[in-house]
Amino acid sequence: MGFVENSSGFALALFAGILLTMEVGRWIGAVVLAREGGRDVKGAGTAEGAVIGLLGLLIAFTFSGAATRFEERRHLITQEANAIGTAYLRIDLLANEAQGPMRDLFRRYLDNRLETYRDVNDTAKTTLKLAEGVVLQNEIWTKAVAALHAPSVSPQAGILLLPALNAMIDITATRLVATRNHPPAIIFILLGALSLVAALLAGYSMAANKVRSWLHQIVFATMMAVTLYVVLDLEFPRKGMIRIDSADLILKELRASMK
Numbered sequence: 001m002g003f004v005e006n007s008s009g010f011a012l013a014l015f016a017g018i019l020l021t022m023e024v025g026r027w028i029g030a031v032v033l034a035r036e037g038g039r040d041v042k043g044a045g046t047a048e049g050a051v052i053g054l055l056g057l058l059i060a061f062t063f064s065g066a067a068t069r070f071e072e073r074r075h076l077i078t079q080e081a082n083a084i085g086t087a088y089l090r091i092d093l094l095a096n097e098a099q100g101p102m103r104d105l106f107r108r109y110l111d112n113r114l115e116t117y118r119d120v121n122d123t124a125k126t127t128l129k130l131a132e133g134v135v136l137q138n139e140i141w142t143k144a145v146a147a148l149h150a151p152s153v154s155p156q157a158g159i160l161l162l163p164a165l166n167a168m169i170d171i172t173a174t175r176l177v178a179t180r181n182h183p184p185a186i187i188f189i190l191l192g193a194l195s196l197v198a199a200l201l202a203g204y205s206m207a208a209n210k211v212r213s214w215l216h217q218i219v220f221a222t223m224m225a226v227t228l229y230v231v232l233d234l235e236f237p238r239k240g241m242i243r244i245d246s247a248d249l250i251l252k253e254l255r256a257s258m259k
Contacts, residue, residue, distance in 0.1 A: 007232035007240045014192055015225035021196045022203035022217050029207025048201040055194040059227060062187060066234035070244065073178050073237065077247040080171045081254050084110060087164040088258060093157035098147035103258065105143065109136045110255045113172070114248065117179075120238045130176070137169050182235050188228075195224045 084106070091102045116129040144165055148158045202220060206213065233240035 007229050007236065010188075010192075010232060011225040011229035014195060014228060015221050017192075017196055018199040018221040018224055019217060021199040022206070022221070025200040025203025025205075026207045026212070027203075028200075029204040032204075033207055048198070048205060051194065051201055052198050055191075055198050058187075058191060058194065059231070062183065062191060063227075063231050063234075065183065066231050069178070069181060070234045070237055070242075073175075073244055074247040076171065076175045076178055077244075078250055080113070080168075080175060081250045083164070083168040083171050084113075084251075085254050087161070087168045088254075090157075090161045090164050093154065093161055094144070094147045095150045095152045098143070098150065102140070102143060102147065105136065105140050107255070107258050109133065109140060110251065110258065112136055114251055114255065117238065117248070120179075133172060137172070141165055141169070188232070191228060191231075195228070199224075 088103070088106050091099050091106070094102060112129055112133045116126060116133060120126055144161060147153065148161065199220065203217075206216070229240075230242070233242035237244035
């Protein structure tokens with residue numbers, strides 16, 4: 001999947017490939033027209049329409065899926081902020097002497113969560129932050145369970161605090177899975193291949209024109225490259241121009257409120 005994560009590189013390569021295959025298609029078309037005495041080959045237009053229709057359908061489904069996953073990832077950030085905020089408020093149920101250390105742990109934990117997704121291009125750092133987050137989760141859970149056994153703590157406190165901590169921990173796995181949830185690489189390969197085939201057939205059809213239309217070729221190549229660039233940016237929203245970083249603002253605001 002790594003080769004499609006570089007959306008700008010993929011789009012530029014596709015742009016150049018489309019222009020090249022259109023020229024190849026035009027050359028093949030010119031050869032065929034010369035051999036057939038200037039007559040069009042039957043079925044060429046049907047094949048071109050079928051390929052372009054299939055390409056359009058595949059782009060529509062891929063774009064729709066990418067946009068849906070993008071919104072889902074944004075909502076999961078909000079859900080995590082709510083889960084952490086709820087658990088943080090319920091620290092008040094613990095004894096006074098246990099509240100201070102627990103609040104410090106929560107601040108460290110939220111700082112860790114913000115750092116985890118700050119630079120996903122640095123795989124080693126992201127892996128390290130995920131591991132540190134698990135350690136902090138275990139420490140929070142262990143200290144919370146121990147604090148609930150204090151004589152001054154109400155027996156009902158655990159019923160409120162532990163489910164909140166559990167939800168806070170569970171959402172991290174949900175976010176991680178959502179971050180890694182992408183269509184198989186073969187889908188993007190197929191999109192690129194169909195784009196090149198469509199360009200080849202379009203170039204073949206243009207062979208009947210004596211004057212080459214650079215405008216049509218460049219517009220076709222640009223629109224295909226830009227469309228696939230947007231799809232890939234939506235799929236990897238922390239690596240391109242379409243960013244999900246703005247959704248982290250709610251976590252930053254929550255961190256600022258933890259005083």
